[in-house]
Amino acid sequence: MDFVQNLSISFGSFDTQTWFIALGILALIVGLFTIALLFHWWKYTFTGDVVVWPMALLYIVGVAILLGGATFELLTLLGI
Amino acid sequence: MIRLDPGENIIIKARKHWFIFAIEAIFIGIMAFAPWFFAEWLIPFFESTFSFIELGQNVDPDMLSTALTLAYVTWLLILWIFLFVLWTDYYLDVWVVTNKRIFDIEQFGLFRRGVSVFRLNRIQDLTIETHGLIATVLGFGDIHVQTAGADEDFIMKGIRNPVRIKRIIHKAHEKALKKYREEGIV
Numbered sequence: 001m002d003f004v005q006n007l008s009i010s011f012g013s014f015d016t017q018t019w020f021i022a023l024g025i026l027a028l029i030v031g032l033f034t035i036a037l038l039f040h041w042w043k044y045t046f047t048g049d050v051v052v053w054p055m056a057l058l059y060i061v062g063v064a065i066l067l068g069g070a071t072f073e074l075l076t077l078l079g080i
Numbered sequence: 081m082i083r084l085d086p087g088e089n090i091i092i093k094a095r096k097h098w099f100i101f102a103i104e105a106i107f108i109g110i111m112a113f114a115p116w117f118f119a120e121w122l123i124p125f126f127e128s129t130f131s132f133i134e135l136g137q138n139v140d141p142d143m144l145s146t147a148l149t150l151a152y153v154t155w156l157l158i159l160w161i162f163l164f165v166l167w168t169d170y171y172l173d174v175w176v177v178t179n180k181r182i183f184d185i186e187q188f189g190l191f192r193r194g195v196s197v198f199r200l201n202r203i204q205d206l207t208i209e210t211h212g213l214i215a216t217v218l219g220f221g222d223i224h225v226q227t228a229g230a231d232e233d234f235i236m237k238g239i240r241n242p243v244r245i246k247r248i249i250h251k252a253h254e255k256a257l258k259k260y261r262e263e264g265i266v
Contacts, residue, residue: 026154033161036190037168044172044187046093052171059164066157073150 016078023074030063082176082183092248094175097220097240101170108163115152165190175236177249184234200256202227206249208242
């Protein structure tokens with residue numbers, strides 16, 4: 001596609017440290033949401049609501065894969 | 081989460097039908113694929129918004145591919161979290177029918193929650209409404225409970241198997257009235 005062939009990326013204004021700070025902020029936001037969700041699932045479900053814990057596991061696995069993927073892509077992008 | 085009185089026990093917990101959440105999940109799924117369809121418009125937008133992306137310069141396909149994957153993975157991460165916030169909102173909306181009261185628990189996103197409680201003997205009228213073909217086929221609808229003294233009805237929207245829930249509430253209501261009459265409360 002033309003738009004892909006005409007695109008290039010320069011990182012003049014974004015050094016490695018800035019990228020890691022951005023990734024850290026992303027991880028922090030994800031962490032806060034994770035704590036908030038786990039808190040709700042722990043606090044507001046009933047004893048018999050067993051479906052919530054497989055869902056929690058699914059959520060955590062998904063977050064780990066996606067956050068790990070983002071970190072890997074960033075490291076590749078920075079050539080580390 | 082709710083405190084029951086001595087001698088009070090839960091008869092049923094009623095939640096919304098899974099279809100209500102499925103519609104929201106499908107929307108999230110569409111949003112996950114949206115960047116593939118709108119890339120041609122999105123990339124010039126990012127180019128004009130973020131100075132580190134420049135059009136018309138030397139192309140490094142590997143770096144481009146990696147950068148786009150990074151952006152896409154971040155987008156998926158946001159959607160993944162949003163999906164579970166929606167699921168929490170869906171799953172924590174529940175009606176708890178006990179042998180004495182009904183708890184109407186409503187979750188609004190994260191950190192906002194409402195709990196209404198009314199006694200079974202205050203129920204004056206129970207109505208169910210089913211709207212549309214899908215609701216009729218899948219068997220979900222709204223339950224309206226009119227209570228003495230309250231200005232507005234208590235409404236549980238999109239509840240699964242409303243006929244059964246109505247029957248259970250009606251039976252519990254009858255039992256509660258009978259008990260109160262025996263005790264001379266009513």
